[in-house]
Amino acid sequence: MNRDLRSKMQKIERVCSAIEALEIKLKREDWFRIWTAAKGHEVP
Numbered sequence: 001m002n003r004d005l006r007s008k009m010q011k012i013e014r015v016c017s018a019i020e021a022l023e024i025k026l027k028r029e030d031w032f033r034i035w036t037a038a039k040g041h042e043v044p
Contacts, residue, residue, distance in 0.1 A: 026034070036042050 032043055
């Protein structure tokens with residue numbers, strides 16, 4: 001498989017993963033915990 005095709009397939013996989021992520025249901029508290037963990041500080 002050439003690099004261009006591999007790159008396009010990886011992009012498609014990332015888009016598919018993002019679409020699947022839209023189905024995740026989070027409570028507001030869980031969302032803020034994830035945000036805090038990602039940023040390293042609480043929401044301003």
